[in-house]
Amino acid sequence: MLFIILLYISLYVLLEGRELLRSKSWREALVGAVIIAICIVYGVDYVIIESRALPHPGLLFEKLMPLVEAYNSFFKLGG
């Protein structure tokens, strides 16, 4: 996972870094940096800490499963 993040960061710096600095697009650079920072946090948690305690869409999906099961039960849907 960390290799993937490093690969994307390298590509981002190579492809966008110069253009962002030249055009002084600080907002675009900030948004990109924040997104990459979020990914680094997730990457570190996944690989090093291995806690999987950060919020992710799967948590909400799991909470909605009883609703799905009740729906399937009512409409007699298999699976």
Add this chain to the structure above:
Amino acid sequence: MDNRISSQQMAFLLFFLLLGSSLIYVPESFAGRNAWMSTILAALVGFMILAIMLRLQLMFPGISVFKIAELSLGPVPGKILNVLFLYVIFAVAILSVGDLVTMLRQLFPYAPAFSLRTLIILAGAYCLYKGVTNIARLAEVTIGFTLLFLAIGFLVPYNLVNFANLLPVMSEWRTMVGAVIYGANWPYAQITVLLFMMPMVTDLQKGYPKIVNWFMISAGILTLRTLLVLAVLGPEMTMINAFPLYRVFRLAEVQTFQRIELFFFSLWFTTCFMQVLLYYLGLTIGLKELFNLKDYRSIILPAGLLIVTVSIYTISSDIYFLQVLTPASIPHDLPVNLLYPAIVYTAAALGYKKVKDKLEPSPSSNTAEQSM
């Protein structure tokens, strides 16, 4: 980066989005022998969503949906709704990548999911860097062989068809009605991502019937797919197979050829990849609109990295993906995909004059750059 497309190109993008990954999965399979009727009823839900999307864009040509939402609902409620919609787009992007990776791992079981996700998103990033116009041209170029493969694909297993598997009709109306929501969520409600690309259509006023026509063609193909799968496999086998259409092609025999299903791999991969691409594009454009950036180019790679990272973090296994994420996507995604365009449209219709006054003087149809 050229970001103008024609109605015909938008129609082809809609076609690929609808076929997407649902072509091979058959979401309505829970309905058993009446799944094909669920597919038709789900298409009606999709048609309603498409009608709202087209009507909204025709009211404000060239204006992004995020801007319309903020002007008609107010900056704060509009922003909140926009963030919610973008989150759902992000979630569906992750699910789309998961669909494609799960399908690929059926054919290449030793291919690591990490690498597949990275490669898929990097390929998508390359396409995004080329611009929306080139993505639309990609759809134009691939539509021909896609339709050819579909036609061949429906004919090859014809000798395996047993229409008795479809009878009796309407015997299990309760499951048929229940399964409609599965089809409505995936793929029909997922067309809302095209809201981000609608402002780029230069001839929507005259060309929107093409979009409607291709929606109906897609719905027809998906219904035929369901009929074929049910007629060949029967309702029970359709329900228990994760990839029913793939199973159908595995059963097909043509002379002494083996692994016929791999012949159609290019079809499935094309439609699935286009779906991933469109969701990746939607997420990128959505982020650009949300943060009022000049162009979406600079966040293509960060957005792609976000999809890869969170999908690896979220999807712990194929079983978790198929048994939890896929069914739970219905209450997670469908309400937002149904309500967001409806709420924005209603607010925009009620406050039409107010919104029009706030916008700049009406541009010509060739100034789609206004919203970019």
